[in-house]
Each structure stands twice: as C-alpha cells, then as structure tokens.
Amino acid sequence: MSSNYRLLVKNAKQVVLICSNGEKYMTKHAMQNLCVIENGSVVIGSDGLIKAVGPAETIRAQYPETSFEKVIDATGMCVLPGLVDAHTHPVWAGDRVHEFAMKLAGATYMDVHRAGGGIHFTVEHTRAAGSSELLASLSSRLTRMQRAGTTLVECKSGYGLELQTELKMLEVIEEARRKLPINISSTYCGAHAVPKGKTVAEATKDILQVQLPRLKQQMSAGSLRVDNIDVFCEQGVFDLSSTRSILQAGKDMGLNINFHGDELHPMNSAQLGAELGALAISHLEEVTDEGIAAMATARTAAVLLPTTAYILRLPQPRARDMLDAGVIVALGSDFNPNAYCCSMPIVMHLACVNMRMSMLEALAAATINAAYALGRSHTHGSLEVNKHGDLLILNTTRWEHLIYQLGGHQELIRYVVIKGNIVCDNEKTMNL
Numbered sequence: 208m209s210s211n212y213r214l215l216v217k218n219a220k221q222v223v224l225i226c227s228n229g230e231k232y233m234t235k236h237a238m239q240n241l242c243v244i245e246n247g248s249v250v251i252g253s254d255g256l257i258k259a260v261g262p263a264e265t266i267r268a269q270y271p272e273t274s275f276e277k278v279i280d281a282t283g284m285c286v287l288p289g290l291v292d293a294h295t296h297p298v299w300a301g302d303r304v305h306e307f308a309m310k311l312a313g314a315t316y317m318d319v320h321r322a323g324g325g326i327h328f329t330v331e332h333t334r335a336a337g338s339s340e341l342l343a344s345l346s347s348r349l350t351r352m353q354r355a356g357t358t359l360v361e362c363k364s365g366y367g368l369e370l371q372t373e374l375k376m377l378e379v380i381e382e383a384r385r386k387l388p389i390n391i392s393s394t395y396c397g398a399h400a401v402p403k404g405k406t407v408a409e410a411t412k413d414i415l416q417v418q419l420p421r422l423k424q425q426m427s428a429g430s431l432r433v434d435n436i437d438v439f440c441e442q443g444v445f446d447l448s449s450t451r452s453i454l455q456a457g458k459d460m461g462l463n464i465n466f467h468g469d470e471l472h473p474m475n476s477a478q479l480g481a482e483l484g485a486l487a488i489s490h491l492e493e494v495t496d497e498g499i500a501a502m503a504t505a506r507t508a509a510v511l512l513p514t515t516a517y518i519l520r521l522p523q524p525r526a527r528d529m530l531d532a533g534v535i536v537a538l539g540s541d542f543n544p545n546a547y548c549c550s551m552p553i554v555m556h557l558a559c560v561n562m563r564m565s566m567l568e569a570l571a572a573a574t575i576n577a578a579y580a581l582g583r584s585h586t587h588g589s590l591e592v593n594k595h596g597d598l599l600i601l602n603t604t605r606w607e608h609l610i611y612q613l614g615g616h617q618e619l620i621r622y623v624v625i626k627g628n629i630v631c632d633n634e635k636t637m638n639l
C-alpha cells in the first residue's frame with residue numbers, strides 16, 4: 208500500500224534546522240544562534256518536501272497511526288540539512304596534477320596561466336572531449352560531492368570560451384540535472400578567460416553578440432536551463448568595463464549575477480556587483496573596505512573559497528571583516544582542476560581554522576547562505592516545513608564532529624537523503 212509519507216527520521220539526538228522562521232539568509236549574531244532541536248524527528252512527504260520537524264514526542268503525537276514508506280531510527284545520531292556548495296567548475300577533461308607540482312615549486316596561479324597552462328590547458332582538453340566523456344566524469348565528481356554531504360551544487364561552464372564548447376558543457380550539466388538526484392544550479396561562465404588569439408574586446412564582443420544570443424534562444428525554446436552568469440573579473444583577464452557589459456547582458460536575459468571578483472588584485476568588483484544587483488560574488492581575497500560595505504548594503508552574498516587561498520597560498524579572504532559588516536557570507540568548494548576538493552566538510556574546517564569563522568557560522572554559510580547565493584534559499588538550506596527533504600544523518604551525537612574531524616566525513620555521514628530518498632547509505636559501524 209502506498210503511503211503519503213516517504214520518510215520518517217525519528218529520535219535523532221540533534222536535529223539542526225539552521226533557522227525556523229523562513230529566513231532567506233543569516234548574518235552577524237543570527238549565525239551564532241542556529242536552531243537545534245535535541246531529540247527530534249523529521250517527516251518527509253511523498254512529494255519529497257518536509258511535512259513536519261520538531262521534538263520527537265510532538266511528531267509522534269502528530270502522526271500516531273501513520274505508515275511511512277521508510278523509517279530511520281536515528282537514536283544517537285544527528286540530522287543536518289544537506290550541504291550547499293555555492294561554487295564549482297566540475298565539467299572538464301585533463302587533470303592538472305603537473306601544475307600542482309609547479310605551484311609547490313613556487314609558480315603563481317598567473318605565472319602558470321600566462322605560460323599557456325591553467326584554464327587554457329583545461330580549455331584545450333575540454334574542447335577535444337566528447338559529451339559522453341564529460342558527462343561520465345561530471346557524474347562521478349557529483350556523486351563524490353554527494354557522498355561528502357552536498358545536496359545542492361552550483362556547476363559552471365567556462366572551459367570552452369567559444370559557443371560550441373560552452374553549449375556542450377551547459378548541455379552536459381543539463382543532462383546531469385535530469386539523471387542525478389543532486390540539485391544543480393547551472394552557470395554560464397563563457398568569460399572565464401580570454402581565449403588564445405583574441406583580445407578582451409574581441410572576446411567580449413563574441414560573448415555579447417554570439418554566445419549570449421544563442422543561449423537565450425535555447426533557454427526560450429526550453430532545451431537548456433541556465434540559472435546564473437559569471438565572469439572572471441581580474442587583471443589580465445576581464446576588466447571592469449567588459450565585466451559590466453557581460454553581466455548586465457546576462458541580467459537582461461533573466462540570469463542571476465554570480466561572478467569571480469577581487470581575487471588576485473583589488474578590482475572594485477565588489478562595488479560593481481553591488482551596483483548591478485549581483486546575487487553573489489566569489490573569492491574576494493583582495494576586497495576593499497568600500498567593497499565590503501557595498502556588498503552588505505546590496506545584500507550581495509560573498510562566496511568564500513578557502514581551498515583557493517590554501518592551495519595558491521594567497522591571503523585569506525577577510526571573513527571576519529565581512530561578517531562584522533553584516534555581509535551574507537557563503538562557502539563553496541571551488542572544485543576545479545586547480546583546487547581538487549569535493550568535500551564541503553573540509554571546506555568548513557578550513558573556513559574555521561584559516562578564516563577564523565566559528566563552526567556555527569561555517570555551517571550557516573554552507574547551508575542557508577549558500578542556498579541564498581544560488582537564489583534557492585526559499586526551497587533549500589534549512590530543515591523547515593515545505594522545503595526540500597534534503598538532509599544528512601551523522602553517526603555522532605554532536606553535529607560539530609562533521610567540521611572538527613578533518614577528512615572524517617566519510618565515516619561520519621551515515622545517510623544522505625534528497626527529497627526523502629536515501630541516495631547514499633554508508634553502512635558501516637565503527638568506533639568513532
């Protein structure tokens with residue numbers, strides 16, 4: 208007999224809701240006061256949405272005779288919302304392990320880029336790769352992220368830098384969206400680098416006059432869904448004025464502005480993003496005080512990427528200054544061939560140790576605020592009624608272990624659930 212209820216998770220030692228009043232993001236002190244229920248339960252309906260969440264006693268009384276398709280007894284365990292990864296580049300061919308060695312020996316990111324490596328190396332290999340090869344590697348990367356607790360992930364194009372390959376990448380992302388349970392927010396990043404043989408002006412013209420019109424056509428025809436537009440606004444890549452025209456054109460097509468800014472040099476990207484009504488800006492290692500103030504006022508989220516600063520030995524993003532100023536701080540893995548990290552728990556750990564965020568702030572940044580950066584915080588990022596039933600169940604009595612145990616997430620995460628379906632069951636019993 209079919210039930211109206213897909214899943215009951217009962218008697219968890221802790222249920223971390225994050226928030227409980229429909230907040231779309233969290234800033235300042237609110238991030239230090241996340242909503243946690245001791246001894247709680249969660250009910251997910253057959254539509255995959257949360258129907259109830261609260262103290263186990265209350266839920267038991269509310270659903271006395273109900274049958275559930277599946278019941279998980281979470282006694283001694285913790286329940287958290289699925290993690291949200293707000294910045295990844297997961298579609299590409301050809302790894303760059305050789306460049307990791309060069310960087311360890313002292314080369315900077317831009318040394319490698321100018322020598323024709325970096326993004327250019329990946330572009331060459333991605334242009335040559337077939338869609339099925341790209342889909343296979345994307346699927347295994349997304350599955351790996353899902354095992355590490357990510358249930359909503361942003362995925363960028365940007366290793367084509369010309370129409371055909373950018374479209375190929377976006378179509379591969381679209382195919383993954385149809386085939387895999389993980390939620391995807393897709394981003395057109397045709398301005399990720401200036402292609403070899405073109406000037407910035409020529410590349411900008413190609414994006415404005417060739418790539419974006421074709422994207423618009425496919426989006427209107429319903430053959431492609433794209434959510435965000437991105438530009439790498441950086442010295443030697445796209446300057447402020449070309450960035451402005453590309454982002455504005457994307458916004459005019461209905462895309463959310465979500466771009467790379469102020470990473471290696473202060474470019475006033477933060478001020479530009481605030482002025483254009485950007486939903487999010489990533490990196491910001493070199494943001495100025497004025498940029499921070501502008502982002503706080505405009506409610507533009509800062510997507511901080513602790514793996515980038517770690518791998519490239521850059522100055523850390525000024526997370527504390529941003530948090531104190533009331534900026535909406537989110538986190539992302541920045542998964543790409545330069546920063547090969549699929550794990551948001553590791554990202555949260557780095558954010559705490561290197562960027563001086565508290566564990567509560569890091570969790571809010573990797574859930575509700577990352578969902579806000581993707582325009583999805585009305586449906587994702589917290590355990591509240593009518594939101595998607597996306598959650599993690601941890602083999603531990605305190606949720607903080609997910610951040611504290613560096614690299615321990617594989618043993619800690621028992622189940623990953625998306626829309627009430629168990630998509631990962633890590634059936635091991637161990638002494639933690």
Ligand SMILES: N=CN[C@@H](CCC(=O)O)C(=O)O
Binds near residue numbers: 296329515
């Ligand atoms: N900074 C620009 N883009 C990526 C790196 C992409 C690459 O090196 O392939 C980033 O966010 O770190």
Ligand SMILES: [Zn+2]
Binds near residue numbers: 295467541
């Ligand atoms: Zn990036």
